[in-house]
Amino acid sequence: xxxxxxxxxxxxxxxxxxxxxxxxxxxxxxxxxxxxxxxxxxxxxxxxxxxxxxxxxxxxxxxxxxxxxxxxxxxxxxxxxxxxxxxxxxxxxxxxxxxxxxxxxxxxxxxxxxxxxxxxxxxxxxxxxxxxxxxxxxxxxxxxxxxxxxxxxxxxxxxxxxxxxxxxxxxxxx
Numbered sequence: 149x150x151x152x153x154x155x156x157x158x159x160x161x162x163x164x165x166x167x168x169x170x171x172x173x174x175x176x177x178x179x180x181x182x183x184x185x186x187x188x189x190x191x192x193x194x195x196x197x198x199x200x201x202x203x204x205x206x207x208x209x210x211x212x213x214x215x216x217x218x219x220x221x222x223x224x225x226x227x228x229x230x231x232x233x234x235x236x237x238x239x240x241x242x243x244x245x246x247x248x249x250x251x252x253x254x255x256x257x258x259x260x261x262x263x264x265x266x267x268x269x270x271x272x273x274x275x276x277x278x279x280x281x282x283x284x285x286x287x288x289x290x291x292x293x294x295x296x297x298x299x300x301x302x303x304x305x306x307x308x309x310x311x312x313x314x315x316x317x318x319x320x321x322x
Contacts, residue, residue, distance in 0.1 A: 178256060178316050179244050186309060187237045193301045194230045197294075198223060204290065218281050222294055229274040229302060232267050236310070239263060260317040268310045275302040 205219040239259050246252040275298050282288075282295035 178320055179240055179313070181244070183313070184237065184241050184244065187233065187240060190301065190306050190309060191230060191233050191237065193305070194226055194233065197297055197301060198226045198230060201226060201294065218285060218291070222278050222281055222291070222298075225274045225277045226298075229271050229306070232270050233306060236263060236267055236313075240313070256317050256320065260314065260321065264310050264314040264317075268307050268314075271302045271307050271310070275299060275307075 201219060201223045205216065205223060208215050208219060210216075236259070239255055243252055243255040243259070246255060278298040279295040282291040285291045
């Protein structure tokens with residue numbers, strides 16, 4: 149009788165454990181290739197913007213140090229934003245391809261607790277820094293255009309995407 153009870157208990161434990169792991173596996177699939185594709189698209193837009201600013205910087209007269217500094221400032225802020233989003237991309241991609249649910253949850257926990265909110269704040273700082281060049285050079289329409297473009301890419305696409313990722317992980321944690 150005790151052997152039968154023990155066998156039944158073990159069988160129930162295995163069944164419940166399998167169900168829980170299956171649930172975690174389904175729930176852990178928070179992100180997919182569509183998400184990495186969206187983030188890659190944002191990164192491509194930032195790279196294109198960086199390239200445009202870099203080209204404009206190289207076409208400036210070497211005797212206008214203030215202009216060179218301002219363009220370089222915009223370019224460096226774009227590079228920093230791009231690098232930050234590349235880090236998010238790497239973690240997002242890793243979370244998709246992890247086979248172990250506990251490992252996947254670990255990556256999601258790092259994204260949720262350490263990366264996404266800080267990245268959002270960082271991108272806001274970079275967007276504002278680029279906008280500051282438009283304020284510092286009100287007569288230069290190029291900086292106004294850069295400000296609008298940074299707002300569209302960082303403020304209109306990247307930051308809302310980070311918010312979406314944060315919310316999706318938060319829903320999983322509930």
